[in-house]
Amino acid sequence: MNRAPDPRDDLATLAARIDALAALCQRLSEENQRLRSAQEQLAGERAQLLSKNEQARTRVEAMIQRLKSLEASP
Numbered sequence: 001m002n003r004a005p006d007p008r009d010d011l012a013t014l015a016a017r018i019d020a021l022a023a024l025c026q027r028l029s030e031e032n033q034r035l036r037s038a039q040e041q042l043a044g045e046r047a048q049l050l051s052k053n054e055q056a057r058t059r060v061e062a063m064i065q066r067l068k069s070l071e072a073s074p
Helices: 007-072
Strands: none
Touching: none
């Protein structure tokens, strides 16, 4: 004998799916925040490296100019 589906079963299934989606949303939100934080940190490190690279380039160019001036001196 077939019995009619119990609406409470449907509600329980729906509630379980909502809970699972809410948990997934929370995990994704936390992961997104971690990724944004890591991206900010990497951007800061990149800016520092670019600055250090420019400083090193300036120093090397200054050394080259000093060496050229030493070669030109009698």
